[in-house]
Amino acid sequence: xxxxxxxxxxxxxxxxxxxxxxxxxxxxxxxxxxxxxxxxxxxxxxxxxxxxxxxxxxxxxxxxxxxxxxxxxxxxxxxxxxxxxxxxxxxxxxxxxxxxxxxxxxxxxxxxxxxxxxxxxxxxxxxxxxxxxxxxxxxxxxxxxxxxxxxxxxxxxxxxxxxxxxxxxxxxxxxxxxxxxxxxxxxxxxxxxxxxxxxxxxxxxxxxxxxxxxxxxxxxxxxxxxxxxxxxxxxxxxxxxxxxxxxxxxxxxxxxxxxxxxxxxxxxxxxxxxxxxxxxxxxxxxxxxxxxxxxxxxxxxxxxxxxxxxxxxxxxxxxxxxxxxxxxxxxxxxxxxxxxxxxxxxxxxxxxxxxxxxxxxxxxxxxxxxxxxxxxxxxxxxxxxxxxxxxxxxxxxxxxxxxxxxxxxxxxxxxxxxxxxxxxxxxxxxxx
Amino acid sequence: xxxxxxxxxxxxxxxxxxxxxxxxxxxxxxxxxxxxxxxxxxxxxxxxxxxxxxxxxxxxxxxxxxxxxxxxxxxxxxxxxxxxxxxxxxxxxxxxxxxxxxxxxxxxxxxxxxxxxxxxxxxxxxxxxxxxxxxxxxxxxxxxxxxxxxxxxxxxxxxxxxxxxxxxxxxxxxxxxxxxxxxxxxxxxxxxxxxxxxxxxxxxxxxxxxxxxxxxxxxxxxxxxxxxxxxxxxxxxxxxxxxxxxxxxxxxxxxxxxxxxxxxxxxxxxxxxxxxxxxxxxxxxxxxxxxxxxxxxxxxxxxxxxxxxxxxxxxxxxxxxxxxxxxxxxxxxxxxxxxxxxxxxxxxxxxxxxxxxxxxx
Numbered sequence: 001x002x003x004x005x006x007x008x009x010x011x012x013x014x015x016x017x018x019x020x021x022x023x024x025x026x027x028x029x030x031x032x033x034x035x036x037x038x039x040x041x042x043x044x045x046x047x048x049x050x051x052x053x054x055x056x057x058x059x060x061x062x063x064x065x066x067x068x069x070x071x072x073x074x075x076x077x078x079x080x081x082x083x084x085x086x087x088x089x090x091x092x093x094x095x096x097x098x099x100x101x102x103x104x105x106x107x108x109x110x111x112x113x114x115x116x117x118x119x120x121x122x123x124x125x126x127x128x129x130x131x132x133x134x135x136x137x138x139x140x141x142x143x144x145x146x147x148x149x150x151x152x153x154x155x156x157x158x159x160x161x162x163x164x165x166x167x168x169x170x171x172x173x174x175x176x177x178x179x180x181x182x183x184x185x186x187x188x189x190x191x192x193x194x195x196x197x198x199x200x201x202x203x204x205x206x207x208x209x210x211x212x213x214x215x216x217x218x219x220x221x222x223x224x225x226x227x228x229x230x231x232x233x234x235x236x237x238x239x240x241x242x243x244x245x246x247x248x249x250x251x252x253x254x255x256x257x258x259x260x261x262x263x264x265x266x267x268x269x270x271x272x273x274x275x276x277x278x279x280x281x282x283x284x285x286x287x288x289x290x291x292x293x294x295x296x297x298x299x300x301x302x303x304x305x306x307x308x309x310x311x312x313x314x315x316x317x318x319x320x321x322x323x324x325x326x327x328x329x330x331x332x333x334x335x336x337x338x339x340x341x342x343x344x345x346x347x348x349x350x351x352x353x354x355x356x357x358x359x360x361x362x363x364x365x366x367x368x369x370x371x372x373x374x375x376x377x378x379x380x381x382x383x384x385x386x387x388x389x390x391x392x393x394x395x396x397x398x399x400x401x402x403x404x405x406x407x408x409x410x411x412x413x414x415x416x417x418x419x420x421x422x423x424x425x426x427x428x429x430x431x432x
Numbered sequence: 433x434x435x436x437x438x439x440x441x442x443x444x445x446x447x448x449x450x451x452x453x454x455x456x457x458x459x460x461x462x463x464x465x466x467x468x469x470x471x472x473x474x475x476x477x478x479x480x481x482x483x484x485x486x487x488x489x490x491x492x493x494x495x496x497x498x499x500x501x502x503x504x505x506x507x508x509x510x511x512x513x514x515x516x517x518x519x520x521x522x523x524x525x526x527x528x529x530x531x532x533x534x535x536x537x538x539x540x541x542x543x544x545x546x547x548x549x550x551x552x553x554x555x556x557x558x559x560x561x562x563x564x565x566x567x568x569x570x571x572x573x574x575x576x577x578x579x580x581x582x583x584x585x586x587x588x589x590x591x592x593x594x595x596x597x598x599x600x601x602x603x604x605x606x607x608x609x610x611x612x613x614x615x616x617x618x619x620x621x622x623x624x625x626x627x628x629x630x631x632x633x634x635x636x637x638x639x640x641x642x643x644x645x646x647x648x649x650x651x652x653x654x655x656x657x658x659x660x661x662x663x664x665x666x667x668x669x670x671x672x673x674x675x676x677x678x679x680x681x682x683x684x685x686x687x688x689x690x691x692x693x694x695x696x697x698x699x700x701x702x703x704x705x706x707x708x709x710x711x712x713x714x715x716x717x718x719x720x721x722x723x724x725x726x727x728x729x730x731x732x733x734x735x736x737x738x739x740x741x742x743x744x745x746x747x748x749x750x751x752x753x754x755x756x757x758x759x760x761x762x763x764x765x766x767x768x769x770x771x772x773x774x775x776x777x778x779x780x781x782x783x784x785x786x787x788x789x790x791x792x793x
Contacts, residue, residue, distance in 0.1 A: 173568035182567030204531020241524025405572030420655035
């Protein structure tokens, strides 16, 4: 049918710029519809590890990093990249993310949760792979798909669930909601509804880390910031502005692209002139790395390198994680545009199943251990729901609170007088 | 607009203003004169010297010494780490400022004019103004956005809009607009020390104007309260509210003693001062440079009608810029911005000194 035209289409795509085997990707995967043929060929490209190696070679400046990843990949097994404790920690975190999101869907359809809810099923490897390497003082900036980032960063499941229910015990006392998770304690800086909005904020947090070290002379300040965002965001102006400034000022930040191929119903390939996002890094003078985001161990290796670079003061990194969301964009999305074959293909690459298989095959954990973790997480999530259910809704007086940090607002301090009249307010002003 | 009015006033009646003004002030008569530019520069200098967390960011603030020379000398003094020349990336660097403010640094972000802030308005509103509320008090944003606002001279439609009404309608922001050097110094210092996001609307035409200041103003811990208007001139016939500009002096000649209120703070609006004044004079005229619909004057008029209706002897009037994008031709530009004659006419209408006209300026 359209295989000829599709082949023609494909050959003009940058994906097929494969020096070793230019024709191997012209044959699309078996799929009836033209659009999915198009996607199918991309999938084939992504699947074959040889193509990935070639992509790595093309990733520009920092060949060293991608070489490391390449070498590790060339070994047939991961040769025990993790210890048992680490493995169980990763497994538990991913199961928590998955169970929590599934429970969110249930609660939404029961009417306990409302508004916009965006679930993270399928992408857990990215969150776990990156965030579990961070310290408490490192920051994470996310988008509206932020429940699992919050959980990985350490915000208790109870607090997140209550926030989603709109209760006063939530992490933002019910004032933020699903899309605006903030936690000062865990350095989770949101939670932004506008795509691309979090990227400059994350860059600012990284700037603060550098400023503290260099100007305020807190010599040991090596906090790193991670900015998570999607493929659609990579066409937004703010993304490029921040790649430029982060590289220019060598900020300790890692830009993590969760490329799940879809921005609501807009396929990444329909929206982007050059779909290989990691290539945009070297254009700004930072390494761009592509990694299989359905494999938590690979993500973790890349993350170690990128976070290490940032901590040593070598500047930013752009990491593109190829991943997939099993559910629709949000719970209101009927998800009709995505091809079931594509979904089935990625479902077969479920990161949790993959990690489980790895742990068992390498004798790092037994079935029983993992089942125990499953059970424990079920209880945690159930408890979170109960807690949220029983929590009170915010009181009326909470409506007008927290508009300003200034407790009474309007330049009036807690003692009821104008702050500028308070000598302590004007303390510390040097004579110039 | 007001600058033009002021120039006229300066030429004709400056000598008359000085004694009147100094009588109103409680300190001794002014010793020194400084320009608004010097006032802003010294305020920034002192705040940066007092608190190492304060830093400046914006286009041309460093090596160019500031697009309007407000940040002159600060790069040499504080170094490139604290005075950052940014690329032309309003959305990007405003967001970076907000992210830094989340962590307790105190950025002062300069927009070359507030027209360019429209490229960054997402960050000013969504990530700065709303964060304290969305995070239930966990994350406060001690940031200042400053720059020239409103019409300059012959710069055309895209460089002449007044953004006071836009920013003042958003909860979570404080919006300040200074008039003279004292206002500029005091309000900028208060803004930098304030733990919330502040939009600081300056005026390009006033940068070069000199105003007398007392020694108290020149002290490095001088600060003005946010949310308090100033009665620049007391009167009894009509209340005129304005920000960034004044025109009352002309009226004295015609026998109308207007009480002129310099708003200083657009958000929060000092409703109590305005209402107290209206209850005294029973008439109100609001003057502003921006577009009339949904403007600052609309808010003040509504507020006065809500709170002091029974005290009003005449309908409240608002004088605003023309409801058109700013034209370029000099005569048209003059017509698009309120002039002294418009204010005088309105005051006379309010005081029933002339036949009321159906259509205002």
